[in-house]
Amino acid sequence: MHKIPLIKPYITDEVKAKVCQVLDGGQLTEGATTREFEALCRQHIGCAHALAACNCTVGMEMALRLFGVGPGDEVIVPDYTYSATAAVARFVGATMVLVDVDPATMLIDYDALEAAVTPKTKAIIPVSMFGNPLDYNRLREIQGRGQFKIIEDSACSIGASWNGKKVGNWADISVFSFHPRKFITTGEGGLVTTNRDDWAAWMDSYKHFGMMRMAEREDIQFGMIGTNFKMSNILAAVGAVQMKHIEELLAKRESLALRYREKLGGVEGITLPAVTPGGRHSWQTCCVFVEDRNPIMKRMRADGIEVQVGNYALHMHPAFQPSAWCRHAGSLADSRRVFDRALALPLYYDLTESDQDIVIERLIREVRAERSKGGAT
Ligand SMILES: Cc1ncc(COP(=O)(O)O)c(C=O)c1O
Structure with missing residues (x-):
């Protein structure tokens, strides 16, 4: 059977050569290649500081610890996201407050967010879902009425940007993932960005066991209790080569995503999610909305086309039921509706137009089949 995967990591001979170079060099832990990867990320984003970490989840946890978020504090997150966005609030002993999302953009509902802010709100973690940037002016406006920090789950x-400036500059702290489902992937990996020198210095120390960064390593001192959130040179080598090609990878994704949208946009039974005005989407994930998503997804998968649910409506899961440390702000009905309808389509750097046409044709056929069962015309 001809298979079309959801995503394919960009692993080329150039990537393999760079990894071998690190392996041959013998310096495997975080070091010069990690610094090279961080520099490439910093240059691309245009931010002052970019710190590599083992994944996005620990990066967000670290940001909460930087801001002293803990027991008694509230952290507002969108309900439609991956579990990690909310789980980090629990890691530091805070209360997570789940708010609804805009059903068109799948991003946090700004009015619901504003309504959920209390004097206990110490951080919010909005998500630029699937690479669709947020409305940062609106977020700053809401922030101005409270006393909390914005940690973006990016x-x-x-590669995404808003009003000409890359994501990674807008929030107080932004945290990226290089999980294998991401188009820039280090296997597992993360990156924390900020434009504040003092915050970067604190996080650099925290992720290195609390070390004070002495000029001479022989004179190491532990200035605080820290941990190990480092990224090895081996993983950074994979990411460094990919970052050198990020512009061409982004351009390819954009053209394929726009082609999906052009061909699926007018089809009865398929709706396209909205892009934030002023935003350049990274198209990390290209979703459409369909009714009866599950049977459509099942049949397409049986045909070798790896479509997937988008993300999750956390309030539907046992771990995120109301409790002493989890609050639902309202019914979260739009999040549920987004979860039920979102379908992620295959998108990767060497997806051919003919394979993309197979996905398009098959999706349209399955949507029509479901609609005719339901009596729609
Ligand atoms: C929105 C969102 N936040 C956080 C994460 C967790 O990232 P990581 O696996 O790098 O910890 C993911 C999944 O990869 C995600 O999609």
């Missing part, structure tokens, strides 16, 4: 957003 897991999917490397």
